[in-house]
Amino acid sequence: MSCPACALVSRPPRGADAGRCPRCDEPLAFRAANSIQRTWAFLIAAAICYVPANLLPVLTTTTPQGSESDTILQGVVLLWSPTGWPLSLIVLVASIMIPSAKILALAYLLLSVQRGWVANPGSRTRAYRIVELIGRWSMVDVFVDTFTAALVQLKPLMAVEPAPGLAFFAAVVVLTMLAVEAFDPRLIWDAIPAEERHA
């Protein structure tokens, strides 16, 4: 077994537990400890946060017309116009579809591992890789909003301030990333009989 920190390959000790890396003292495990449980916890937390992230306004725009708070979906509607629809689509995909897709994908992976499904382990692993890759880029939305809030301060003409929904959105992104990290993709292959794995 290899150490996740220093990549030293060591022989597993006798007994049930995997022990620690003899070189860097990193705890070793054949499978990440409580992987499924931890992933579920983060995933559920992310799902919970996903609701207010979409229901609460993410930006408060103050203009002489009064202040206006927009949720992500309202922003999508606002941007939707014959010329601006690509932008609207980007926001829709990046802010609503990707987080929900991530949550659904992880939930599917977890279920498949728990139920011991054997079909398509390769594509499931690919799905995991995609989810892992996308992870940090989901924060782009949060960055854009915070940058906007910091830059657009033309008081009293106009001011943009982050609203509570943004914090939940950030929480969704962070929690899904944690969930992805907690998930041990090796579990996908555990249910498959040993002889098939090498095929």
Add this chain to the structure above:
Amino acid sequence: MPDTARPTLPEARVVTRRRTRLAPVWIVPLVAAAVGVWVAATRILGAGPVITIQLATAEGLEAGKTKVHYNGVDVGSVETIRLSPDHLSVLATVQMAPETEPFLVADTTFWVVSPRISGANVSGLGTLISGAYLGMAIGASKTAQRTFVALDTPPVIAGNQPGRFFVLKTSSLGSLDAGTPIYFRRLQVGQVASYALDPDGASLSVKVFVDTPYDQYVNPNTRFWNASGVDVSLTAAGLKVQTQSLLSILVGGVAFETAADAPLLPPADENATFTLFDSREDAFRAPPRSPQTYQLLFTDSLRGLSVGAPVYFRGIEVGEVAKIDAQIDAQTLRFSAPVTITLDAQRLGIQVKDLPPDADLDALRREFLDRLVAGGVRAQLQAGNLLTGALLVSFDVYPNAPPARIDWAHDPPRLPTIPGELQALENSVASIVKKLDQVPYQAIGDDLRKTLAELDRTLASARATLDNADRLVGNADRLVGNADRLVEPSSVLGAELATTLQELSRAARSLRVLTDYLEQHPESLLRGKPGEAK
């Protein structure tokens, strides 16, 4: 994998781990759930009441954007706008802030604030940029309510403004409108809030609002009058121009004041009713308390006398002319003009308060007037203003007037009159003018010219005469010279002659000086020498 590992691989150390049934990571979703529930709870609990406002039109309103303002504070926003089921009005659903809950009572009012320019004030200018919003005034009722009907026009007076409302009764609105200023001593102290036609259609009730602390100056004795525009009146008393302020000239106004001599009373009650007079003069004219009506029968021309003309008693205004009629006596066929006047008993200064309460005021008044007439008091038409020819009625004492008495039998009682001075004055002025007309100015001028021409000729001939005299004197001189030789200077005759001749010479010189002077100043013949005045 472990089976295939080479023996040279170091063996991992054994660590016995406690197996936990539940990983501590479950705290994360618990915290997330807790935060979510908390946010949801505050959202739902903090949402505040949802109300429905019925509006005549949704013009300027926008669902999701239009706000409800109370004293400039955003207390709610319009969520949806839809037509009412009967399609006659618009129903707006408004999400109110939670703290407004106790204010949503039966008499709370809403209205649309949009730019509004009326003569006196410009309001809602901010809405030009921000768009219309809903205004709100909190009612005093205790009954909670969730459906409201918006006012058609924004109330001029904010509900919480300190001050009091009063009601003015007037027969015509004039230039008054909501927002018309109210003046007290030319200081703007309030405004007209609203007006409505009385149910009987005969008068209007104008609701005015007087701000605190000026509302304390309104007491039951206070008079309100219409101070709209410029009040120019040309009466027997002369030309009067009255205005309150430049603003009131443009947009009108209402002024009030309490007569300085009126007894001090506690401030009037809220919604007390007052009469709105047409002018300040009207407002402070005789208070219509126990006015006495009398009739005067004049035979002179009434040209210049108008209804409302003042009636003076020895120079003090005591009443006014109420009615002017004309009548021809059926028997004598003589024209006469009965003039009805109202006299204000109070201005006549009868001290009622000194009398016992049970005294017969009418009898007393009769006795008083009888005595006055017996003393020679008569009514007379007098010129109040020579410029306008306005007439007034004047009572004065004429001790030499023929005896007369009050005709109490007539209704109204008829007071004795004497012919007006004006007629006499007119007559004498006419005769003077006539006499002046007869003066032959033309003839006088012609005569004068003729005389002067004559004088001119006279002077010319005088000059010729004097020239002759001059020559004569020269001749005389020569004669005297001859005589000198003839007469011995030493002789008596010679001396006499010399003296005589000197005299003659001096006389001639004087004559010359005179002619010279006359030539230069012929007018001195008429006026004399100017130097002589000294």
